Amino acid sequence: MAPRLRRNVSTGNPQRPANAAGADPAPGVGGGVAVLARADAEDAGGPAAAGLGAAVRVRGLRRAFGEHVVLDGLDLTIAPGEFVALLGRSGSGKSTLIRILGGFDDGVEGEVLAARRRSVVFQESRLLPWKRVLPNVTLGLSGRDIADRGRAALAEVGLAGRERSWPATLSGGEAQRVALARALVREPELLMLDEPFGALDALTRIRMHALLQQLCRRHQPAVLFVTHDVDEAILLADRVLVLTEGRFSRDVPVDVASPRRRTDPAFDRLRATLLAELGVDEIAEGTH
Amino acid sequence: MTELISHHDVARQRAASPGPLAAEPAVAAASGRPPVVLVDPTAGRRRTTRRRRVPPEVRRFLGPALLFALWWALTGLDVVGDRALASPAAVFGAARELWRSGDLVDSLGASLYRVGAGVLFGVGIGLALAIVAGFFRAASDVVDSAMNFLRTIPVIALLPLIIVWIGIGESAKIFLITVGVAFPIYMNTYAAIRGVDARLVEAGQTFGLGRFGLVRSVIVPGAAPGFLVGLRWALGVAWLLLVFAEQVNTDSGLGYLLNSAQSWNRTDIIVLCLVVYGILGLVSDGLVRILERTLLSWRRGFDGT
Numbered sequence: 325m326a327p328r329l330r331r332n333v334s335t336g337n338p339q340r341p342a343n344a345a346g347a348d349p350a351p352g353v354g355g356g357v358a359v360l361a362r363a364d365a366e367d368a369g370g371p372a373a374a375g376l377g378a379a380v381r382v383r384g385l386r387r388a389f390g391e392h393v394v395l396d397g398l399d400l401t402i403a404p405g406e407f408v409a410l411l412g413r414s415g416s417g418k419s420t421l422i423r424i425l426g427g428f429d430d431g432v433e434g435e436v437l438a439a440r441r442r443s444v445v446f447q448e449s450r451l452l453p454w455k456r457v458l459p460n461v462t463l464g465l466s467g468r469d470i471a472d473r474g475r476a477a478l479a480e481v482g483l484a485g486r487e488r489s490w491p492a493t494l495s496g497g498e499a500q501r502v503a504l505a506r507a508l509v510r511e512p513e514l515l516m517l518d519e520p521f522g523a524l525d526a527l528t529r530i531r532m533h534a535l536l537q538q539l540c541r542r543h544q545p546a547v548l549f550v551t552h553d554v555d556e557a558i559l560l561a562d563r564v565l566v567l568t569e570g571r572f573s574r575d576v577p578v579d580v581a582s583p584r585r586r587t588d589p590a591f592d593r594l595r596a597t598l599l600a601e602l603g604v605d606e607i608a609e610g611t612h
Numbered sequence: 613m614t615e616l617i618s619h620h621d622v623a624r625q626r627a628a629s630p631g632p633l634a635a636e637p638a639v640a641a642a643s644g645r646p647p648v649v650l651v652d653p654t655a656g657r658r659r660t661t662r663r664r665r666v667p668p669e670v671r672r673f674l675g676p677a678l679l680f681a682l683w684w685a686l687t688g689l690d691v692v693g694d695r696a697l698a699s700p701a702a703v704f705g706a707a708r709e710l711w712r713s714g715d716l717v718d719s720l721g722a723s724l725y726r727v728g729a730g731v732l733f734g735v736g737i738g739l740a741l742a743i744v745a746g747f748f749r750a751a752s753d754v755v756d757s758a759m760n761f762l763r764t765i766p767v768i769a770l771l772p773l774i775i776v777w778i779g780i781g782e783s784a785k786i787f788l789i790t791v792g793v794a795f796p797i798y799m800n801t802y803a804a805i806r807g808v809d810a811r812l813v814e815a816g817q818t819f820g821l822g823r824f825g826l827v828r829s830v831i832v833p834g835a836a837p838g839f840l841v842g843l844r845w846a847l848g849v850a851w852l853l854l855v856f857a858e859q860v861n862t863d864s865g866l867g868y869l870l871n872s873a874q875s876w877n878r879t880d881i882i883v884l885c886l887v888v889y890g891i892l893g894l895v896s897d898g899l900v901r902i903l904e905r906t907l908l909s910w911r912r913g914f915d916g917t
């Protein structure tokens with residue numbers, strides 16, 4: 325238990341908006357409205373907050389590398405507390421979108437607003453090898469109780485007692501859990517994950533799914549979760565987006581009864597739809 | 613079933629019949645495949661508990677000790693004449709003589725001062741240029757191309773120009789060493805700063821590190837290994853240049869002592885100077901090693917030393 329990390333969420337079961345592409349101010353999420361900041365201008369100070377009731381608001385986003393247009397007039401709204409999975413073929417621009425929302429890209433056109441408090445978990449843990457686990461988690465934080473908060477976050481991901489380990493001595497799953505703790509200790513209003521479990525084995529993945537769900541339930545961030553795994557997207561998300569040729573070719577709410585099971589016919593239908601959208605023939609898929 | 617054989621058995625069977633071990637031929641015949649050759653991949657690499665490991669400090673001294681023994685044997689057995697190479701005893705005698713007269717201490721002091729000052733200035737200048745070029749893209753184009761051009765000039769060739777500029781005094785010697793040290797420091801540190809993993813920089817930015825925080829937490833530790841490589845190289849250059857600098861119109865320092873010994877025909881003093889150079893090199897290497905141990909302590913976490 326980590327009471328310090330717990331955001332002041334009204335207890336009960338906050339119903340997440342299934343599709344919050346509009347002005348719906350996210351019912352039931354008590355964390356307060358995320359203050360939107362321009363992703364490309366950290367702490368600009370001014371009231372950049374335009375899209376109230378959203379953790380991400382993107383309008384007409386375009387990103388090109390030379391001639392190669394990767395994102396072409398993208399619109400995206402993510403409500404506070406909403407879990408959005410982003411699918412797309414390799415090279416479709418998913419990581420590019422995350423980098424833009426993270427504020428690392430200065431070559432964008434269009435309106436980009438994202439919650440001021442935001443964190444990213446990358447495919448590789450990106451822990452600083454010269455810092456032990458705890459200072460990695462509390463990187464960039466200041467204040468008197470940061471060590472305690474860091475310890476609490478590590479306990480939440482099941483790594484209590486590993487504060488003084490060096491990152492290079494962690495297993496892949498442990499390193500990703502540290503990365504998750506590092507993201508969560510900041511109490512982000514927007515949590516972005518770029519194929520966070522892509523390099524993990526199937527068993528560890530299942531554990532990480534459960535952990536992520538539990539942490540999201542507790543902290544209620546808006547989540548943008550990039551994955552290649554259609555099942556993972558359906559298992560975790562409130563809404564699934566498919567990025568194709570610079571635009572979202574699909575934006576479907578996941579209405580599979582929870583607990584979600586792969587054997588559920590609704591699960592199956594959605595999987596088939598998404599796989600088709602990704603250009604994978606389901607019969608071909610079924611052969612392995 | 614192919615039975616896997618423990619490495620003890622492997623060792624025993626190896627001793628009986630050298631050559632790799634083949635699986636049961638009957639199995640191979642049954643499956644129609646060539647027999648699988650089993651070897652112990654850890655053979656010869658296991659840390660045996662019986663054999664006590666020699667501590668690395670001791671091993672480090674083994675090389676010089678061997679050389680010393682060879683020297684002793686060569687001179688003691690009269691393989692080389694006393695004129696060509698003085699014996700350890702003669703060199704020790706020379707050391708005692710020069711120590712008593714104070715010449716050795718004076719020479720050592722003068723040389724250490726020159727190297728120390730040159731290294732200090734050289735490291736300072738090299739680091740400053742590397743930081744400017746490493747952090748500011750506009751500066752990097754100018755500084756880096758200039759440094760790469762200058763680098764191609766052998767430092768020794770600057771000596772005549774230095775003498776014209778600042779004469780033959782102490783400052784000329786320090787200047788020569790400064791120039792020689794600045795280049796390897798610059799080259800390695802600049803490359804190391806540029807080579808810091810951009811993904812780690814990005815991660816640092818994500819988690820709220822400002823410019824200063826990025827430098828302190830990501831770029832400096834990331835570039836430290838490269839800087840230390842440069843430092844080790846630079847110290848080698850510094851000692852080399854010291855010898856050159858002290859050949860030119862000097863009346864103090866190890867190089868002066870070396871030159872004088874040559875004119876006095878004293879091979880014992882010549883060899884003594886060489887030994888002192890060697891010891892100084894070892895000491896400066898040891899200092900870098902200590903610096904490495906402190907700056908790169910995080911590496912010990914995974915290379916197990």
Ligand SMILES: Nc1ncnc2c1ncn2[C@@H]1O[C@H](COP(=O)(O)OP(=O)(O)OP(=O)(O)O)[C@@H](O)[C@H]1O
Pocket residue numbers: 389394412413414415416417418419420421
């Ligand atoms: N800095 C860059 N310069 C030039 N092209 C780039 C750059 N970054 C990304 N791209 C191009 O943008 C496209 C999208 O890249 P991105 O990394 O966003 O893909 P992705 O959807 O994350 O793919 P994957 O699923 O394989 O990670 C690719 O074609 C890539 O080559």
Ligand SMILES: [Mg+2]
Pocket residue numbers: 418419420518
């Ligand atoms: Mg990607």
